[in-house]
Structures are given as structure tokens and as C-alpha cells.
Amino acid sequence: MKIFINGKYFNEKTATVSVFDHGLLYGDGIFEGIRAYNGRVFKLKEHIDRLYNSAKALLLTIPMTPVEMTRAVVETCRRNKLRDCYIRLIVTRGPGSLGLNPNRCKNPQVIIIADKIQLYPPSMYQKGLDIVTVPTTRNLINAVNPAIKSLNYLNNILAKIEANIAGVEEAIMLNAQGFVAECTGDNVFIVKGDELLTPPLTAGALYGITRGTVMQIGEQVGLRVRETDLTRYDLFVADECFLTGTGAELIPVVKIDGRVIGNGKPGKLTKELVRRYHDLTQSTGEPIYK
Numbered sequence: 356m357k358i359f360i361n362g363k364y365f366n367e368k369t370a371t372v373s374v375f376d377h378g379l380l381y382g383d384g385i386f387e388g389i390r391a392y393n394g395r396v397f398k399l400k401e402h403i404d405r406l407y408n409s410a411k412a413l414l415l416t417i418p419m420t421p422v423e424m425t426r427a428v429v430e431t432c433r434r435n436k437l438r439d440c441y442i443r444l445i446v447t448r449g450p451g452s453l454g455l456n457p458n459r460c461k462n463p464q465v466i467i468i469a470d471k472i473q474l475y476p477p478s479m480y481q482k483g484l485d486i487v488t489v490p491t492t493r494n495l496i497n498a499v500n501p502a503i504k505s506l507n508y509l510n511n512i513l514a515k516i517e518a519n520i521a522g523v524e525e526a527i528m529l530n531a532q533g534f535v536a537e538c539t540g541d542n543v544f545i546v547k548g549d550e551l552l553t554p555p556l557t558a559g560a561l562y563g564i565t566r567g568t569v570m571q572i573g574e575q576v577g578l579r580v581r582e583t584d585l586t587r588y589d590l591f592v593a594d595e596c597f598l599t600g601t602g603a604e605l606i607p608v609v610k611i612d613g614r615v616i617g618n619g620k621p622g623k624l625t626k627e628l629v630r631r632y633h634d635l636t637q638s639t640g641e642p643i644y645k
């Protein structure tokens with residue numbers, strides 16, 4: 356495997372960062388999880404834009420332009436001869452001293468890993484997920500804004516641990532007001548009547564790229580798409596529910612906190628959105644091999 360670090364390629368053994376990197380010491384850095392399908396990187400521009408927005412929020416200067424970054428992502432896929440893969444793009448604050456002042460870090464590290472994708476088992480998509488809400492509250496907007504895709508994922512990991520303890524795959528996180536924010540690595544949607552609803556970013560959600568794509572597809576199939584605060588009750592009485600994320604794509608939810616959603620099977624509209632999403636992933640994106 357060839358791993359990109361600051362413009363050079365390394366193999367797995369030599370691709371390393373300093374133990375003084377503030378990404379390791381403090382979770383001070385940002386990342387993106389991107390997928391390539393059928394020889395094209397899906398929604399690459401959207402991921403690059405979000406990366407630079409996360410960097411801006413952290414006053415982290417990425418030592419490459421967005422155009423150079425785009426080329427580097429595509430080149431890393433090419434060098435690894437991949438057509439369908441998972442791409443992890445990371446920018447750390449870089450090596451500094453023991454002490455959290457980022458001003459001491461002069462060399463941010465840009466890392467790009469492209470690897471085979473580990474898919475969820477097909478049965479999870481066919482049957483749908485049984486999930487729970489968890490006690491860990493989503494980070495406050497004015498603490499660590501969930502819109503920043505930072506290397507500090509402890510809030511999500513704590514929620515994931517609670518999902519593990521409950522014996523389920525995913526956790527729904529609520530914000531400090533008790534409204535639904537998102538899952539640990541996915542956004543949440545419900546279908547109610549002719550509406551497709553998802554929490555707004557102000558509820559404590561990441562601006563998911565899959566979320567944005569699904570909102571567009573929802574309009575194409577004639578659903579009224581709306582961002583609105585949702586309570587647990589709204590989830591319980593939804594006709595359909597599903598999660599979205601780059602890794603999971605769209606995954607149906609059939610039970611939440613013991614309440615059966617709809618008829619307990621993946622919903623009809625959810626299936627239609629899945630079908631259209633797959634069509635898009637197979638036919639659009641930045642070509643790796645020109």
C-alpha cells in the first residue's frame with residue numbers, strides 16, 4: 356500500500372507521524388472519509404470543501420491548495436490501483452511540544468490512505484437496524500461544533516460504547532435540548548407522510564455529504580424535504596427511518612428504543628432512495644483513470 360504524507364509516498368511500515376504530533380496528543384486535526392466507486396471518487400469536491408471549512412474553523416493552515424489536494428487524493432487511488440475503495444484524508448496540526456498551544460506546531464501533516472472498503476454485512480441492509488438513543492449528549496455547538504469533522508471523536512466514541520453495551524450497531528445522540536442530533540458516524544432521516552425530515556445542523560449534526568445528496572434525491576422522488584428539530588417521539592411514530600453516511604450509504608432502521616418503526620421492515624421510500632443513490636455512486640464522480 357502506498358500512503359501519501361506531505362507530498363511523498365510511503366509503505367505501511369514507514370508511513371508514520373511524530374509522537375509529538377498534536378493530532379495524537381490532543382486530537383488537534385481534521386479528517387474526511389471518502390469513497391470511490393467504479394473508478395471514480397464520489398462527491399470529491401464536497402469532501403474537499405468540507406475539509407477546508409473544518410480547517411478554517413480550527414485556524415489550521417493546510418499546506419496545499421484544494422486543487423493540489425484533489426489531485427493528491429486521485430493520485431493516491433491510482434498508485435494503489437484501486438477502483439472501489441475507502442479514502443481517509445487526514446490533516447493534523449503537526450509536531451509541536453508537550454503543551455497544547457497550536458502556535459508551536461509549524462508543520463501540519465497531510466495524510467491520505469486509500470484502502471479496500473469494509474462493507475457492513477448485507478443482512479443489515481435487508482433486515483434494517485435495531486438502534487437506541489444513548490445518554491451521552493452530542494457536543495454543544497459552542498463547545499466543539501459537530502459541524503467540524505475533527506480528529507477529536509471522543510463524544511461519538513462514548514456514544515458508540517453505549518451502543519455496544521446495549522448490543523446494537525448504532526446510537527442516536529440527542530443534543531442538550533433533547534432533540535435528535537445524529538448518530539455516531541451517520542446522519543438520521545425519517546419519512547412521515549410525504550415529508551422527508553432530518554435535523555438541522557444547529558441540532559448538532561455534521562453537514563453530511565450523503566445527507567445532502569439524499570435531500571436532493573428526496574426532492575426528485577417528490578418528497579417534501581425539510582430540516583427540522585426531531586424528538587424521540589417523532590422517530591417512534593415515523594413511517595420510515597434510515598441513516599446516511601459515506602461508509603454505510605443509506606441503511607434502514609426498523610426499531611428504536613424497542614419501538615417498531617412503520618411495519619418493522621425497511622420502508623418502500625427508503626428502498627427507492629437507496630436504489631437512486633446507488634445509481635449516482637456508479638455513474639458520477641472524479642475519474643481516477645483518465
Ligand code: PXG
Nearest residue numbers: 388539540541542561563564565600601602
Ligand atoms: N455524522 C458524523 C458524526 C460522521 O462522522 C456522518 C455524519 C456522515 O457524513 P458523510 O459526509 O459521510 O455523509 C459522519 C461521517 C468511519 C467513517 O471510518 C465515518 C464517517 C464517514 C466515513 C467513514 O468511521 N463519518
